[in-house]
Amino acid sequence: MSLISALAKVHHPGQFGDFEDKKGDDLLKISEKKNLLIVQIVQFKNSNISTDSIDIDGLNLKDTPLNVTFNKNTRILWNGPKNWLLVSSNKDLIKNISLTCKETDFAVTDLSHSRAVIEIEGNYAIEVLKKGSPFNFGVLKKNNSINSLYNNITFTVDLLNDKPFKVRLFALRSFGESLYHSITDSSLEFGYENK
């Protein structure tokens, strides 16, 4: 059986846009991130459990805006009050989450297939985002994440690194190709390399 990722039809290797004479981190690198575990974890309103005591892959659930708690494999993005988006390369983690976050207190929903994920690396990555998102990226620090929108498509931004920038963008899967177009089109001015 074959898996077909959200951007399989549009993401092709190569160099595009105004890429000539550009190298290193001045040339943007764009890739699709596939096969990630993406899980929404929501704590119910009447739940009394302290989320600090929850341990998922060694990470806590912190109810702090912008906050990302992370380790090598896993990043837990604050998604709203008592609401997190866990993103992990460790697919088996889902079992662990279901055991840790009991259904009397938490709603755990696997959304792994519901997102298209684009990663952009390079000095101009934030400049690309500024072309379509009204968010004030001046306040987004390394290991922060936000939900906002890009050219009218709702998306999540996770800033993994800032020197040079490395950001992961999540959009609903069916919008993936449109967001991909928007992002790559905005990147033409800087030139980009598809990985």
Place this chain on the structure above:
Amino acid sequence: MLYIKCPHCGMRSQNEFSYGGDATIKRPELGKEISDQDWDNFVYNRKSLRGKHWELWQHISGCRQWIKVERDTATHEIFNTLKANEEISL
């Protein structure tokens, strides 16, 4: 473009939100007898004040929370925002 303070996420641009109208209208309790007039007041009739009023927005491209915003309808100035579960004090 309005700049709205989401009580959960902080200052965000209006296009992350969708509008929800008058925040002071309370839905009558389910199963309770209610007069025609009161029902019409709930479904249709609106004060639509000029000046300060409370309104709902949903942070639809953010944390998806419904919030309450005190805004001046004549100047668009925003004075206060509250979470869904916080009561408006008029």
Place this chain on the structure above:
Amino acid sequence: MQKYSVFSLVKNALSNHENWDLAWKDPTPKKEYDVVIIGGGGHGLATAYYLAKEHNITNVAIIEKGWIGGGNVGRNTTIIRSNYMHDDNALFSEFGMDLWRRMSQDLNYNVMFSPRGIINLAHSDAQMNTYARRGNSMRLNGIDAVLLNREEVKEIIPMADFSDNVRFPIFGGLMQPSAGTARHDAVAWGYARQADDMGVDIIQNCEVIGFDVSAGKINGVRTSRGDIKAKKIGLCVAGSTNILAEKLNMTLPIETHLLQACVSEPVKPVLDKVVTFGAGHFYISQSDKGEMVMGGDLDGYNSYAQRGNLPTLQHVLTEGIAMMPFLSKLKMLRTWGGIMDMSMDGSPIIDKTHIEGLYLNCGWCYGGFKATPASGWTFAHTIAQDRVHELNAGYSLNRFNTGHLLDEKGLGTKTWIS
């Protein structure tokens, strides 16, 4: 009254234009009138005109907070049409179309009614069917309507996007050939001039402060220029309806919202139809001056500000370019915002109220300008006869209670969604 004509123009030219009469006077308010109309917009002026002309009631004052014609009649996209689905809306508007066709002559004022036709573009078969439902309804009501296929649309408006690089291809459209535009300011001024001539007092810079109501009856109105008595008062203040309703302790099925419009720089004639986009909300026509007159969605939140924000216009113009890509190269010259009564079913209210002698004319949503003559005519009738005319019977206030709604769009009570 001086009659306007080519001859009067020549005559006055030869006397250096020094002998033109006042179009309307600037009277001091009297203590009492038979009827007071609040609001010197198109509808208020038309109401006074028809009160005098059709019902011989001339002891009438129009009181206006600012200057006449300064509300939505002075800030709209001037579209006139009767392409409605619901009978009540269609028959009312078509009655108005007849008044439009005669208006310049009736008023002896060229309102430049230009029946150039309106086309609503359709972008799917499903939409063609929705338009067919409306168009057939119009035809059965005796209103002109033509269903156009893609080729026919292309013939008439070749500048629309018929290329392959289009998100929502054009399938066809519904055209009302007799629809069109008019010079909006002239409508207000024309009505004002005639009403004034028949004895109506047009009182500008006069703000309503409160009402004199006792035992369920209206006795008069308190204004910034003194108290004025009247047995009958007509409220005609789209955009400020909620404010005055509050002074009367009434809560109405209306919210006040902001709608923006804009014009491009003038260019030579290129578009001779009114066109609306079917895959969104955008409408356009070209004025006699050459400006592209464009509008679309509400700003989407309650507002009295008469000033909008750019993202709404960006959204509207995005649809404009999607429909007619050449617009991209034109420049936006002027933008403005109007505040309007958004009623809870998208249709207006012309009715008596629970207060004897108080009459209500409001809730015009986007469609007030085209309704000016029919609204004035039926409102005058309702005030003069103290009963609704069959043309405005459907525009009752209690329809929200009885459920006899006139919802053309099916959007319900979220008035900010357009």
Place this chain on the structure above:
Amino acid sequence: MTQNFRLESGGLINRGKKISFKFNGKNYFGYEGDTLASALIANGVHLIGRSFKYHRPRGFFGAGVDEPYAIVQLYRNGETEPNIKATEQELFEGLEAKSVNCWPSVNFDVGAINNFLKIFLPAGFYYKTFMWPKSFWYKIYEPFIRKAAGLGTASIKHDKERYEHKYEYCDLLITGSGPSGLASAYAAAKNGAKVILAEDKSRFGGTLLTSDVNIGNQSGKEWADSIVSELKEMSNVTIKNRSQVFGYYDHNMLVMSERISDHLPKTKKYHPKQKLWYIRAKEVLISSGSIERPIVFGNNDTPGVMLSSAAKEYMKVYGVLVGKKPLIFTNNDSGYETAIEFKKNGINPIILDTRKEPQSEIIDEAKNMNINIKNSYVVVAAQGYKKVKSADIAKISDDKEKLGSIENIDCDCICVSGFWTPTIHLASQSGNKTKFKEEIDAFVPGTSKQNEKTLGAANGIFTLEETLKDSFEQGNRLSKKITNNDNKVSFPNVVEKKSAVHDKFWCVPLPKGKNYKRFLDFQNDVAVSDIEIALKEGYRSIEHVKRYTTLGMATDQGKTSNLNGLQLVSKIENKVVPAVGHTTFRPPYTPVSIGAIVGREVGKHSKPTRKSPMHSWHEKNNAVFVDAGVWLRPRYYKRGDENLFEASKREAKNVRTNVGVCDVTTLGKIDIKGPDAAELLNRVYTNAWLKLPIGKARYGVMLREDGIVMDDGTTTRISENHYHMTTTTAQAANVLSHLEYYLQLVWPELNVNVVSTTEQWAGAAIAGPKSRDLLKKLFPKSDVTNEGLPFMGYIEGDLFGVKAKIFRISFSGELAYEVNVESDYGYFMWEKIIEIGEEFGIQPYGTEALSTLRIEMGHVAGSELDGRTIPYDNSLEGLLSKKKDFIGKRSLTRKAFAAEDRQKIVGVVPLDKKTSIPEGSHLVKDSNAPLPNPKLGYISASCWSVEHDNPFSLAILKDGKNMIGKKLFVMSPLKNKVIPVEIVSSHYVDPKGERVRS
């Protein structure tokens, strides 16, 4: 070719680089750094176009954004753009421009006949005539008038340029790089604030480029250059030229258009032509300077009459003389500066000063240079048609009412200065209530409304020292508020010449017996006499005057005319200017290209497109797609030469006889979890939900509070506290928001989480009598018998190693299932279904066949649930619980909703069983009745019934319940059709619903 009007040296142009261009077909050259205007003037070209109404000759009036009439049609890189201001367009190699609003040429323009008829064409003339005969307005007069108006020509070709947007945030946005802009930016930047400095022109420095001042022992320009280069080096500063901040919106959001490529022969590949910046600034400093006011006199629109500041700018910036016999007409010292500049370049100007005995340093300097100065003198009228040849001048009395005898003096240009008007547009847009400042006869900003401050000339401060002082201070103060730094910048020594007080004089009286047109608005041909007529006729509010005469409504938006218009009204009405008021300033400050406002969301990308994981399979298999909202769905799969009708009939038939598969991924899916999930469903759906067993699905309808049907769908109980809800494609987002609304605001006590899982699952509907046989092969390990998986049952299965959800639900009315797998496996699932289904004769079917199937079954969908119908209308009243309350229930008791003869869904069959019934037709009793013919109902959906092989439609019909068996007419006047029909039950196929349970 030599440039007769180019100075030997001087200016900021690059004389080393010649640039050739074409104007009205003739070749010229200019230099790098020229505008089209400066290059044309250098070549002695002054006739540019014709005015709007009278077609009078038009030249140059200004040197920048305030230009009212030097408007051309521009040709660039195979494209053309109308209404370009020659004063703003920078010269590029190969530029071509043509005059507008003239025919056959700008030199000989037939429209100029209007000029001779002008006494018959006063303000508002068209309201008074063109009314007879009635039909002539639209047919004859209007087309004629429209043709005459309009300036340039729009090409209807699609725009190939890119336009981009940028959202930016900063501490201080500073608009304009003149002395106040530079000083405040510098002070703020030194304090570490994040600064954006925007300059409309290509050169930074504003008036410092042309004024004769000294700052810190440098010339104004040198000082500006040094500040600019320092600012450019600072990482906290963004400094942008060719960038106009044109709009000040709510919450300190300003919008700026950056012209990235307009000055280049063509736009660089992958780069935008223009970029629109949405800037949210903590503080805004408006340093937009001021615009010189004209003085109004006879024929003041003749080419060669221009602003004195413009004449100076042409000399100092472009090394161009606007004339060789200049007459300077001024009421203040600015005119002297221009005269001095002429004199320095070897030209002898004459100054006419309205003032009697003004004294100042500048005047002394002019006197010392032996410049001819005539005090208490005015220009009565310019003479010359296409170019100023001479001027009628006269002495004016001290009260400025009476003119002395008229003399005529030779001149080739008249440079006018009527003092300065602060550019307050942005402050006014911000909501600042502006106030009238008597000393300068102009409006200045009042109390700040948002976080904005206005500096320098824009604030009515016209001395450099004061301007710089205030600007340094404000830049420091506002940045300190944000950064808490306090790095003071030392204040430089400023040397400037002191001016004398200006004369409050703006309009030259008409000499006796003369009838010169004295223009206020040059583009729209609005003269003093027009305003007089408007007032005489009672159009007295300034808004009425403006609208009646079109004063200030041209493409320059009255930048040089509004204030003089106000002065005139105030004089005639005998009111002070502020009592007359001014019209509101609205964005944009200058016209902005619509392409820039829209940005990159054009063409195919004007809206996002949503695609299912199986989209590429559909594409490969000849699917013809249909838009469902922003989703693309297969409408039918074309085989050979089939059309829509044939293909959908084939596909539908195959479902009824064999088995079909349809992509239903687009249906909204909402995952509902929590202890109170059942309670939530019970409140939002009209039927009962508390007792739904695990592993079972149920159909539900939800209403809006006003009783109208909002959506329908099935919801399945997956486990104790876990439900899987489906919605229609169209309402998916609304339903989720609706649930969140009730959970967060109305019933916060319910512990439920809702989240969209639409994209998590790829969905395939498998329908038809052979669907179970297929299912058995797809899921050999599962029990999919009627007992193991009954109608409305749910199980989980294993599709060749992929976990699947199997729902036994049916939209087609056939035995049917819906299989969901995780989206990455969607394509795999689909291929497997097609592959294994082959032996059962499977065919994919699209939305059109889906419609056919649901219509003949009488299932309601979007065309019936159209936001106007209640459950009863759709025969869904059986789903209304009597025992419990639910959203919208109370509204259903209303009179019209409960009426006996309420509309209801019925079936419609043509009597001849042949004629297709167009959707959108109406049902009437009598097809020959006079109009308006009462309509009894309408056709909501039509199909060709594959079961009965004849046309069948659904209709919403008044008193439908009692109409079954009746004969009516379907009418579609649009299609010229009258079809006799019989009303039947809406359930045309399998009315008892046996197939779905088989």
